[in-house]
Amino acid sequence: MARAGLPRSLRDWAVLLALLAYATPFFWQLLPPLFPSRLTWEHYRVVLGQSVMLRALVNSLGVGIITTVLALALGIFGAYGIARYPIPGKALLLLLIVGGTAFPQIATVSPLYLLMRALSLRDTWLALILANTSFALPLVIWLLTGFLQEIPVGLEEAASVDGASRPRAFRWIVLPLLAPGLASAALLTFLFSWNEFLFAYTFTATEASRTVPVALALFPGVFEVPWGDIAAASILASIPPVALVVGLQRYLVRGLLSGALRE
Amino acid sequence: MSPGGSAATVMRSPRRAAGQGLLLVAPALLALGALTLYPTLWVGWLSLQRRIPIFGVERFEGLGNFFFLATDPRFWKAAQVTLVFTVASVALELVGGVLVALALRGQRAGARVSLSFLLLAWALPSVVTAKLFEWLYNPAAGLVNFLLGGIALNWLGDPRLALPGLILADVWRTLPFVTVLCYARLLAIPVELYEAAQMDGAGAVATFTRITLPLLRRILLIAVLFRTLDALRSFDLMFVLTGGGPAGTTETLTVYAYRSLFQAVQLGLGSAVGVVVFALVMLVAWGYLRALRHEGLAA
Numbered sequence: 001m002a003r004a005g006l007p008r009s010l011r012d013w014a015v016l017l018a019l020l021a022y023a024t025p026f027f028w029q030l031l032p033p034l035f036p037s038r039l040t041w042e043h044y045r046v047v048l049g050q051s052v053m054l055r056a057l058v059n060s061l062g063v064g065i066i067t068t069v070l071a072l073a074l075g076i077f078g079a080y081g082i083a084r085y086p087i088p089g090k091a092l093l094l095l096l097i098v099g100g101t102a103f104p105q106i107a108t109v110s111p112l113y114l115l116m117r118a119l120s121l122r123d124t125w126l127a128l129i130l131a132n133t134s135f136a137l138p139l140v141i142w143l144l145t146g147f148l149q150e151i152p153v154g155l156e157e158a159a160s161v162d163g164a165s166r167p168r169a170f171r172w173i174v175l176p177l178l179a180p181g182l183a184s185a186a187l188l189t190f191l192f193s194w195n196e197f198l199f200a201y202t203f204t205a206t207e208a209s210r211t212v213p214v215a216l217a218l219f220p221g222v223f224e225v226p227w228g229d230i231a232a233a234s235i236l237a238s239i240p241p242v243a244l245v246v247g248l249q250r251y252l253v254r255g256l257l258s259g260a261l262r263e
Numbered sequence: 264m265s266p267g268g269s270a271a272t273v274m275r276s277p278r279r280a281a282g283q284g285l286l287l288v289a290p291a292l293l294a295l296g297a298l299t300l301y302p303t304l305w306v307g308w309l310s311l312q313r314r315i316p317i318f319g320v321e322r323f324e325g326l327g328n329f330f331f332l333a334t335d336p337r338f339w340k341a342a343q344v345t346l347v348f349t350v351a352s353v354a355l356e357l358v359g360g361v362l363v364a365l366a367l368r369g370q371r372a373g374a375r376v377s378l379s380f381l382l383l384a385w386a387l388p389s390v391v392t393a394k395l396f397e398w399l400y401n402p403a404a405g406l407v408n409f410l411l412g413g414i415a416l417n418w419l420g421d422p423r424l425a426l427p428g429l430i431l432a433d434v435w436r437t438l439p440f441v442t443v444l445c446y447a448r449l450l451a452i453p454v455e456l457y458e459a460a461q462m463d464g465a466g467a468v469a470t471f472t473r474i475t476l477p478l479l480r481r482i483l484l485i486a487v488l489f490r491t492l493d494a495l496r497s498f499d500l501m502f503v504l505t506g507g508g509p510a511g512t513t514e515t516l517t518v519y520a521y522r523s524l525f526q527a528v529q530l531g532l533g534s535a536v537g538v539v540v541f542a543l544v545m546l547v548a549w550g551y552l553r554a555l556r557h558e559g560l561a562a
Contacts, residue, residue, distance in 0.1 A: 022383070078290070106498055106536075130298060217502075241383070
């Protein structure tokens with residue numbers, strides 16, 4: 001078949017190979033904590049029993065959710081302003097926001113560290129929420145501006161002709177159409193916040209604010225701790241990303257594509 | 264609910280509309296100013312200082328840190344590692360990502376299951392990926408050595424193997440991003456194009472180079488941009504997997520910066536390395552955007 005440029009059987013083998021390369025490591029990691037010699041939840045009990053991991057899960061969830069809500073709350077109005085109002089210097093503003101998504105965290109980590117220290121925010125959720133917002137907000141504004149531009153302005157104009165105020169038109173016309181876009185933006189923000197390591201590693205000091213990636217990175221090595229414990233902790237750290245990918249893949253892919261398809 | 268709610272009609276006065284727009288944008292701009300712009304200016308200022316808090320040293324040094332880096336072998340080694348890591352992983356991800364996307368097209372159930380597993384690998388925290396590969400590379404019990412026929416290679420401990428091992432882990436983690444982008448683009452190519460090519464007697468190779476590749480060109484350029492920026496600034500994977508070792512063979516600029524900042528506690532020097540990473544990232548972004556714009560005009 002010339003259709004795909006590759007013979008059918010070759011493609012089947014390639015897919016199988018890709019599937020193996022990506023599925024095997026997961027099961028390889030899933031199995032040792034469950035089957036050392038027999039089925040056991042022991043490793044999960046140990047990992048969850050040490051308050052470190054359980055506390056880290058709570059911290060990660062809290063920081064992730066609040067970061068997402070904050071970035072969306074600020075981002076939705078910002079994006080609406082950029083997409084619908086004649087703001088002076090708009091092109092430059094958008095360029096700065098797009099540039100903001102590319103900022104390397106290693107460059108801002110030292111001033112943010114000094115800032116958090118000056119504000120006595122070290123080892124608090126707030127430090128992580130603020131630091132994560134610095135990369136989440138540009139992403140949210142960028143994504144939402146794009147989604148808003150896909151919604152025809154005519155709909156709001158028609159509503160205003162019918163006597164609806166701007167906030168009413170936004171609430172009852174724009175917001176429902178924007179909902180899938182909001183879901184995509186929220187999903188990516190939560191995921192990036194959950195996975196974030198550099199800021200969390202630098203700004204936290206105790207289990208009061210340590211997130212899951214930090215707790216996992218601080219886990220002693222293979223020689224001190226049974227591998228099953230590390231694997232169980234890794235699996236716990238993977239539950240939210242896995243749940244999001246399995247349950248909300250559509251929104252995830254949409255967010256990824258719309259992020260990439262615009263310059 | 265929102266500021267500027269008094270305007271009943273849409274954009275009657277442009278000036279008033281601009282004011283309302285600014286009001287809407289203001290909270291986000293303030294947050295970005297405080298959390299992104301201000302730290303960026305501050306890190307530039309820090310990089311011009313000699314700051315070693317444990318010795319109480321804090322003075323302005325001008326470009327001293329950069330002059331030091333210019334003759335610092337560790338800095339140039341880290342720059343070289345960063346370059347090799349970035350070029351090799353982006354190239355492999357690109358080729359592998361396109362191949363997997365091509366293979367997935369036309370599959371039904373297989374495509375969905377494979378894409379889920381691929382996306383999962385992309386969505387995992389990179390610290391989890393690092394722990395996973397630490398286990399896969401384990402000299403005694405790792406899957407990699409087992410598959411290679413039970414040899415006992417010390418992947419992460421051998422200075423010649425550590426960087427390839429690191430690159431492989433990064434490719435595994437980020438190839439799915441390229442695949443998802445390409446797969447979506449491939450699905451949007453009309454079947455008629457391929458049917459027409461077949462009628463004209465085009466072979467598999469010609470179909471790929473004359474139809475598929477040109478249509479993928481734009482999305483590939485964008486994927487290269489995203490991936491290059493991410494590879495240049497990546498930190499988690501090498502920091503957790505190898506910690507920059509053995510013998511500095513996997514120490515990228517980001518790891519060097521982190522070490523200087525928070526382990527040697529030389530805030531000025533570490534910030535200077537951070538500024539170099541920042542400049543590299545912005546330079547690449549600017550270059551690519553220019554190339555893309557050129558591409559857009561040509562297309």
